[in-house]
Amino acid sequence: xxxxxxxxxxxxxxxxxxxxxxxxxxxxxxxxxxxxxxxxxxxxxxxxxxxxxxxxxxxxxxxxxxxxxxxxxxxxxxxxxxxxxxxxxxxxxxxxxxxxxxxxxxxxxxxxxxxxxxxxxxxxxxxxxxxxxxxxxxxxxxxxxxxxxxxxxxxxxxxxxxxxxxxxxxxxxxxxxxxxxxxxxxxxxxxxxxxxxxxxxxxxxxxxxxxxxxxxxxxxxxxxxxxxxxxxxxxxxxxxxxxxxxxxxxxxxxxxxxxxxxxxxxxxxxxxxxxxxxxxxxxxxxxxxxxxxxxxxxxxxxxxxxxxxxxxxxxxxxxxxxxxxxxxxxxxxxxxxxxxxxxxxxxxxxxxxxxxxxxxxxxxxxxxxxxxxxxxxxxxxxxxxxxxxxxxxxxxxxxxxxxxxxxxxxxxxxxxxxxxxxxxxxxxxxxxxxxxxxxxxxxxxxxxxxxxxxxxxxxxxxxxxxxxxxxxxxxxxxxxxxxxxxxxxxxxxxxxxxxxxxxxxxxxxxxxxxxxxxxxxxxxxxxxxxxxxxxxxxxxxxxxxxxxxxxxxxxxxxxxxxxxxxxxxxxxxxxxxxxxxxxxxxxxxxxxxxxxxxxxxxxxxxxxxxxxxxxxxxxxxxxxxxxxxxxxxxxxxxxxxxxxxx
Ligand SMILES: Nc1ncnc2c1ncn2[C@@H]1O[C@H](COP(=O)(O)OP(=O)(O)OP(=O)(O)O)[C@@H](O)[C@H]1O
Ligand SMILES: [Mg+2]
Numbered sequence: 313x314x315x316x317x318x319x320x321x322x323x324x325x326x327x328x329x330x331x332x333x334x335x336x337x338x339x340x341x342x343x344x345x346x347x348x349x350x351x352x353x354x355x356x357x358x359x360x361x362x363x364x365x366x367x368x369x370x371x372x373x374x375x376x377x378x379x380x381x382x383x384x385x386x387x388x389x390x391x392x393x394x395x396x397x398x399x400x401x402x403x404x405x406x407x408x409x410x411x412x413x414x415x416x417x418x419x420x421x422x423x424x425x426x427x428x429x430x431x432x433x434x435x436x437x438x439x440x441x442x443x444x445x446x447x448x449x450x451x452x453x454x455x456x457x458x459x460x461x462x463x464x465x466x467x468x469x470x471x472x473x474x475x476x477x478x479x480x481x482x483x484x485x486x487x488x489x490x491x492x493x494x495x496x497x498x499x500x501x502x503x504x505x506x507x508x509x510x511x512x513x514x515x516x517x518x519x520x521x522x523x524x525x526x527x528x529x530x531x532x533x534x535x536x537x538x539x540x541x542x543x544x545x546x547x548x549x550x551x552x553x554x555x556x557x558x559x560x561x562x563x564x565x566x567x568x569x570x571x572x573x574x575x576x577x578x579x580x581x582x583x584x585x586x587x588x589x590x591x592x593x594x595x596x597x598x599x600x601x602x603x604x605x606x607x608x609x610x611x612x613x614x615x616x617x618x619x620x621x622x623x624x625x626x627x628x629x630x631x632x633x634x635x636x637x638x639x640x641x642x643x644x645x646x647x648x649x650x651x652x653x654x655x656x657x658x659x660x661x662x663x664x665x666x667x668x669x670x671x672x673x674x675x676x677x678x679x680x681x682x683x684x685x686x687x688x689x690x691x692x693x694x695x696x697x698x699x700x701x702x703x704x705x706x707x708x709x710x711x712x713x714x715x716x717x718x719x720x721x722x723x724x725x726x727x728x729x730x731x732x733x734x735x736x737x738x739x740x741x742x743x744x745x746x747x748x749x750x751x752x753x754x755x756x757x758x759x760x761x762x763x764x765x766x767x768x769x770x771x772x773x774x775x776x777x778x779x780x781x782x783x784x785x786x787x788x789x790x791x792x793x794x795x796x797x798x799x800x801x802x803x804x805x806x807x808x809x810x811x812x813x814x815x816x817x818x819x820x821x822x823x824x825x826x827x828x829x830x831x832x833x834x835x836x837x838x839x840x841x842x843x844x845x846x847x848x849x850x851x852x853x854x855x856x857x858x859x860x861x862x863x864x865x866x867x868x869x870x871x872x873x874x875x876x877x878x879x880x881x882x883x884x885x886x887x888x889x890x891x892x893x894x895x896x897x898x899x900x901x902x903x904x905x906x907x908x909x910x911x912x913x914x915x916x917x918x919x920x921x922x923x924x925x926x927x928x929x930x931x932x933x934x935x936x937x938x939x940x941x942x943x944x945x946x947x948x949x950x951x952x953x954x955x956x957x958x
Contacts, residue, residue, distance in 0.1 A: 314604035317612055321578065351566070354692045358511070361472040362519075368464050375461035376524045380531045382454035387665050388416045388535070389447045391658030393440055396427060398657045400436055407656040412538045420446065461520070469515035477508055480694055486702040489768040493728075498584030502577045503697055507690030510573075514687030518680040525673035532670045539663050540655060543642050547667045550638040551674075557630060558674070562681050565623035569685035572620040573693060575613035582609055624681055635671030642667040703788065704770070712790040716779050717744035717875035717906035719765070724774035726764060734760050735929045738774070742922075744875070747907045749917035751950060752926035758910045759800055761926075762878045765908070766795045778876070796874035798882035800910075802861045804853035809838055809864065810845040812853075816868040828871035831897035833890050834863035858885040866894060870901055877907045883916060891916065914951045923947065 315323070362369065391413050398405065409417075421427075424442045427435060480503065492500075536544040586593060586602050593602055643664055649655040655663075719742040727733040735757050742748045750758040763769050764776060767788060776783045783791055796816065804812050813825045820828070825845070829835040837860055841847040853861045862885050869877060883891040895916070898907075911917050918937040925933040925940070925947050933945050940947035 314601045314608070317608040320582070320605060320609055321612070349692065351688055351692075354688055354695060357695055358515075358691055361475055362468065362515070364475075365468040365471060368468050372461050372464045372468070372520075373523060373527070375457040375464065376527050377531075378457035379454045379461065380524065380527050382450045382457070384531050384535045384666070384669075385416075386447055386450045386454070387662050388412055389420065389443050389450070391656070391662045392417050392420055393443050394658035394661055395656050396431065396436060396439060400431065405653070407650070407653045409656060410539045410659055412535065413656065413659060461524075465516065465520050469512060469519070472515060473508060473512045476511065476694065477504070480504065480508070480697060483698050483700070483702070487697075487700060488703045489763070490728075491700060496581035496585060497588075498581035499577050500697070501584065502580040503690075503693050506576055506580070507573065507693050510683070510687040510690035511694070513683050514691075518684045518687065521673075521676045521680045525677045528669065528673040532666050532673075536663065536666045536670065539659055539666070540646070540649070542649065543646055543655075543663050543667070546642055546645055547638055547670050550634065550671075553634055557634070558677075558681075561623055561626065561630075562685075565620055565681060566685045566688075568616060568620035568623060570689045570692075571616045572613070573686065573689040575609070575616045577693075579606075579609050579613050582606055620685075624683075624685065635668065635674075638671065639664065639667055703767075706787045707785065710785055710787045711781070712787050713779075713781075715794045715875050717904070718742065718779050719876065719906055719908075720775075720777045720780075721761070721764075722775045722777070724764065724771055724776060726760065726769065726771050726773075728760075728769065733929065735764075738929075738931060740922075740924060740931065740934075742906050742908070744906055745902070745904050746921040747902070747909060747919070749909045749911065749920035749923045750926055751911065751914065751917060751923060751947065756926040757929040758926055759880055760929075762797065762880055762908060762910070765876070765878065766792050766797065794874045795876045795878060796869040796872040797878045798862075798865045798869045798880060800880040802853075802858075802865045804849050804856075804861060804864060806848070806850055808843075808846050808848050809841065812849060812864055813867045813871055816870070816872040820871045824871055825867075828867045829863075831870045831894070831901050832863050832867035833886075833893045833897065834860070834867045837863070859887070859890070862886055863890075863894075866898075870898070875905050877902060877905050878910075879907065880910045881912065882909075884912065888913075888915065895919075925950075 646660040724738040726735040
């Protein structure tokens with residue numbers, strides 16, 4: 313019963329594929345799994361978001377330099393202590409001192425005064441205490457830089473993420489209706505949540521690691537080479553091993569990370585669909601099927617996540633162990649150098665420390681690869697949305713001229729997809745103030761006609777004019793402002809009843825809102841609500857009946873002063889008595905406005921100036937109620953119920 317994983321993946325990726333098809337030459341693309349397409353371009357764009365913060369980034373780098381140098385130099389302070397101690401235990405042994413050791417001794421000497429060959433126990437004890445105090449100061453500076461760096465970095469990451477989130481949301485507001493018709497809500501939501509979260513983690517953690525890793529790598533190298541070049545060479549020889557191993561694993565994990573993000577998108581899309589459709593799921597006892605299908609998607613996600621996390625996570629430990637080998641060899645060779653008096657015990661200790669630290673930034677970076685790739689995959693998906701072609705911009709000479717409401721459709725042919733024509737050669741004429749009705753069976757194309765009027769979709773052939781001017785020559789916002797619509801699917805926003813009605817015209821006064829509600833026959837039920845017009849509606853008006861929701865949607869259109877009104881099944885859930893009330897109200901309101909009414913209930917349309925009977929995307933009959941009845945055609949069948957079951 314449940315669909316197979318292949319089917320599910322195919323279905324949840326089909327919409328994405330459609331986007332790719334319809335996107336033109338540089339069309340939008342949705343990752344349906346597989347490899348990252350353009351990692352370099354994505355990184356460059358991410359860096360673009362950091363550009364405004366370049367000065368703060370410089371400050372971060374300075375803090376990192378400070379903390380790295382204090383860390384490295386701090387361990388140098390320990391060298392002289394060890395050397396003094398070895399000299400105390402066996403004064404006759406001589407050794408070479410590195411340049412850095414001499415500097416460290418000099419710095420210490422400034423505070424402690426010189427310490428001779430015949431230092432006593434208490435001399436040495438004082439020496440140790442002084443050196444440790446110097447160390448404490450050095451480390452304190454390091455800690456302060458760390459603190460500043462973390463704060464700065466957070467402000468950078470939060471700031472840039474805020475910009476990305478804003479850009480994404482702004483872009484969504486500009487996308488054509490087609491995009492939302494073709495992409496599951498959950499899929500779009502997951503770009504806002506997971507993908508952006510991943511980018512956030514990356515900027516905050518990975519970027520810091522990248523910078524501080526590089527600084528530490530260079531810094532440690534400088535300190536190592538000034539201590540002993542032979543040992544440095546040994547450490548360096550191990551680098552290609554890190555790099556090669558790391559690179560190979562990174563390649564594998566990047567592949568799985570894109571797959572992981574796509575699987576996550578599918579799981580989110582599925583969850584969203586099931587949650588919104590939960591009532592239907594329950595009505596038809598589909599719970600088990602949903603569970604099974606989700607299970608399949610979830611299993612797939614686990615597998616992809618497992619592989620991605622495994623290859624991302626395995627890198628750290630492997631690199632860690634490789635660095636242990638380098639450490640052991642360093643100690644061995646250093647020991648031999650010490651035997652020949654080429655290295656002090658202090659220098660060997662310091663060096664051993666460094667050689668370990670040297671692999672740390674490399675480890676750190678390799679551990680970050682998983683977040684890095686997740687973020688890159690996420691960023692790519694976010695940028696994909698941003699790159700989707702928005703609604704075509706208004707032509708430069710688009711106008712905003714007062715509209716009377718004369719609407720003409722001239723031989724309009726349209727299809728949502730090229731291979732299927734939905735409307736065929738539709739022509740009609742509506743004088744200002746006329747009421748034009750569309751009737752016809754389900755799927756005939758009634759809603760599609762209204763989708764074209766306000767340019768939810770642009771037409772392929774023919775022309776739509778308002779007051780003799782093509783709708784493409786009006787500014788789009790202006791056009792929509794002049795067409796008030798009650799959509800077939802009602803939608804209410806979280807907010808008060810008043811705010812929801814005011815959505816139709818933001819400068820409407822409270823009195824106008826009440827008047828609109830009265831026109832829509834919504835006033836009396838609103839007054840019965842707990843807080844009247846100030847009652848807060850939640851979750852698309854879940855606390856209202858379907859009919860009440862429709863009344864609010866009508867009130868919202870009524871408050872608008874648009875000269876053209878479209879009512880798509882606006883009163884389908886309202887009882888006939890209330891409907892008649894609304895009609896009377898609307899008639900008053902619509903005296904000088906052109907109204908398009910779509911209704912299955914024919915009593916709603918009988919007083920229209922003209923009724924268009926749409927069938928299969930064609931107008932097969934037109935006329936007023938009486939003329940159509942006389943024709944004894946399709947309208948007659950619909951109206952009288954004769955031959956209804958053809
Ligand atoms: N977003 C879309 N993408 C592709 N095809 C669509 C889309 N919306 C509608 N269609 C198709 O266009 C045709 C006309 O749909 P439309 O919504 O205009 O019908 P309708 O006459 O309003 O039906 P109803 O009375 O059920 O509301 C249908 O065959 C439908 O499959
Ligand atoms: Mg419809």
